[in-house]
């Protein structure tokens with residue numbers, strides 16, 4: 292078992308990785324494993340289009356689909372982007388754009404209907420962002436949301452955030468902050484917490500792995516499920532990074548150092564659960 296970095300904050304309850312995998316093994320056929328993508332399964336890069344999952348994590352996820360009830364990716368990326376990265380892994384469910392899209396067992400991508408009227412709004416917003424934001428801002432158009440990145444130009448953070456919030460007010464959109472990014476989304480009630488809350492209704496066990504503030508709602512959904520059913524076993528795992536700070540680790544049971552270390556952790560999990 293690789294060392295678990297407990298982070299600068301203690302877990303919210305005493306739980307070792309050993310104990311967690313043992314309890315999971317007892318319920319493996321009713322267990323769901325949820326993974327955030329960027330910063331969790333995939334190391335962060337300057338260019339969002341070039342990102343790929345860490346190879347060890349991908350191989351372990353493939354093996355885990357044979358061991359647990361379900362494996363799912365829950366991301367702010369579009370399903371189409373995720374499908375390219377997890378091609379060939381039929382046993383992996385994909386939730387994209389914070390759950391506005393989902394795809395199960397290589398069927399068709401389903402889009403939340405309430406979000407569809409915002410397709411033209413997002414196209415217009417993306418064009419306007421490219422025209423009005425200074426050089427150095429990176430605009431990522433995602434059909435139902437637009438991400439305004441400043442990773443390679445951190446001095447623009449304030450200007451980009453102000454511009455994004457003004458546009459959100461103008462167009463009636465919601466704002467989601469992330470790692471060196473501000474994202475504009477439709478005003479539709481859909482987030483990672485809601486996705487997880489619905490997906491674990493009939494599960495006996497679930498893990499959620501995440502690195503960013505939007506993942507904390509998913510942790511909360513597991514806590515709520517556990518509070519409602521003492522037989523349910525939930526585990527929240529943070530993947531550490533210098534940008535999010537302690538917020539995610541503080542809310543987690545376990546903290547892992549990086550996406551690469553997560554690959555080692557999951558490889559060990561395959562052995563523990565088989």
Ligand SMILES: O=P(O)(O)OC[C@H]1O[C@H](O[C@H]2O[C@H](CO)[C@@H](O)[C@H](O)[C@H]2O)[C@H](O)[C@@H](O)[C@@H]1O
Nearest residue numbers: 328329335336337339366367438442470471472
């Ligand atoms: O829910 P996630 O899968 O974690 O997606 C969150 C955002 O991830 C991407 O941005 C982040 O990763 C980029 C590539 O490593 C990095 O350049 C950027 O600074 C990070 O914020 C993605 O591009 C966004 O659309 C997602 O909202």
